[in-house]
Ligand SMILES: Nc1ncnc2c1ncn2[C@@H]1O[C@H](COP(=O)(O)OP(=O)(O)O)[C@@H](O)[C@H]1O
């Protein structure tokens with residue numbers, strides 16, 4: 234028994250080591266840092282709650298944190314809504330060469346993330362593809378300004394950037410559904426739409442949940458996309474944290490904001506999982 | 518049974534690419550009948566059943582349910598329900614949820630529906646299992662839930678695709694009895710697919726024997742067993758010994774046939790008439806050959822042979838008998854009426870097989 238568990242741990246140890254070094258350690262450092270105070274170029278290394286009181290007293294941080302969550306929520310909804318039909322199509326309509334379709338979906342993701350964000354900048358810009366296209370067609374007389382440098386452009390860019398991460402888990406969960414369940418539903422009197430609502434959708438929920446989390450969690454903290462296409466109105470909590478560790482030179486406050494946004498994201502995720510769980514129960 | 522068709526196939530054919538899965542099915546199933554589609558794997562049974570349910574569309578011909586042509590009716594509007602081969606129990610619902618699935622539009626109040634579900638659970642002997650999840654059920658229980666889910670809708674026909682195939686032998690035999698009782702209890706027409714001839718014989722009022730997309734013969738179990746109309750059916754249902762023969766002549770309603778091994782025989786001519794010289798099979802079931810182990814006095818209707826390999830099956834023994842001039846041994850089945858542990862016959866022992874001409878079946882040979 235003992236030697237067996239020992240063997241288990243030794244098998245795990247490289248992973249365990251990597252987890253401790255790569256995840257737990259930085260977290261400990263970050264949390265410790267968040268209780269210190271910046272003193273010009275140095276830290277005052279005594280326990281203090283100042284950063285947290287700052288966080289709660291200056292409304293800007295909470296406001297931007299919630300704006301980030303709202304934007305990521307929108308990104309998540311948009312991504313899942315776009316990804317679901319795509320995954321559904323591949324799982325149920327494509328008969329041959331599904332693998333080719335799946336690889337084709339990932340093709341845009343072979344280029345760098347930055348390039349894709351820049352591509353959207355070119356698409357949405359004042360002299361961008363959309364504006365010049367519409368101008369040359371005579372649909373517009375002057376370029377649209379609301380396309381770029383606002384929260385919407387951030388949402389569009391992020392939704393595109395994360396699409397593959399949503400399509401794949403949804404596809405897997407749809408592919409796993411036994412086709413005879415859909416026939417059973419038809420047989421028991423439900424039409425195509427109700428079969429989708431009562432069988433396909435609830436059975437693919439694990440994939441939808443996975444997709445949502447895969448998109449939501451990383452996009453809340455994203456700072457590249459808002460920095461490049463968001464403009465002043467499109468900044469997110471990631472940009473604030475980045476500036477705290479950079480220009481603003483207040484690492485402890487940056488750490489505290491990071492910790493708070495982590496806690497908030499965790500709470501949101503719990504709320505989300507609890508909600509979908511209830512939805513499943515209601516359907517059943 | 519009244520001749521009142523609930524399902525009628527009219528020249529129904531269905532191909533998948535090159536494969537003719539069902540080829541010109543043309544028969545009727547009567548109201549209240551327990552009807553089996555029997556045939557080897559791949560002969561088109563499931564395809565035929567799925568055309569009744571509406572999951573496949575015939576390439577030609579028409580399926581009628583209770584007099585109505587069905588080609589324009591989607592599965593959800595057909596008055597039939599199906600028990601799927603793998604049962605297709607909804608994994609995200611408990612037993613009650615599964616049974617209630619098809620009752621959304623029934624117009625019953627919550628309490629009426631609960632009562633109906635309770636009654637159905639009782640019908641299939643799963644009282645107290647309502648809250649079980651789909652993954653907490655055994656194979657037999659899943660099958661019961663699949664039955665209940667379909668029966669609660671009071672379909673005009675219940676379609677069952679090899680419903681007992683996944684169960685072990687004991688459970689299968691028990692379920693056969695229960696299925697038969699259930700059918701009599703609810704009075705619904707059962708259309709049942711199986712490749713197991715014993716199961717079809719046990720359960721059905723009538724059986725359609727299929728092969729390669731064709732319906733070969735439709736008859737009652739006893740008719741199919743005792744009076745098959747083709748070599749395929751005779752061979753597929755039970756075991757049969759075939760002897761080559763040729764009609765000598767037909768008079769006084771007696772058919773005289775010369776055979777390779779049985780000599781010249783005379784059997785009552787059935788309704789099918791054979792011309793003189795037409796080639797036939799003369800067939801006899803293994804249990805209708807009576808072995809004796811010393812030379813009989815009367816040498817008519819007897820063939821002599823030597824015992825070959827044998828198999829002890831508990832209630833009976835099978836053994837092969839080698840006959841001179843015949844390559845294929847003859848199969849004989851003998852009831853083990855006396856209690857003895859030494860029922861294997863000695864190989865090479867001489868044996869005489871007696872038969873009665875009334876047991877012989879004459880089939881066309883071509
Ligand atoms: N969806 C399908 N696509 C292609 N061929 C099929 C399909 N369904 C059945 N077949 C073919 O049709 C024939 C009959 O199949 P089936 O009705 O399932 O036979 P059974 O139920 O008697 O075993 C088989 O040769 C099978 O391969």
Ligand SMILES: [Mg+2]
Nearest residue numbers: 559562563564
């Ligand atoms: Mg089949």
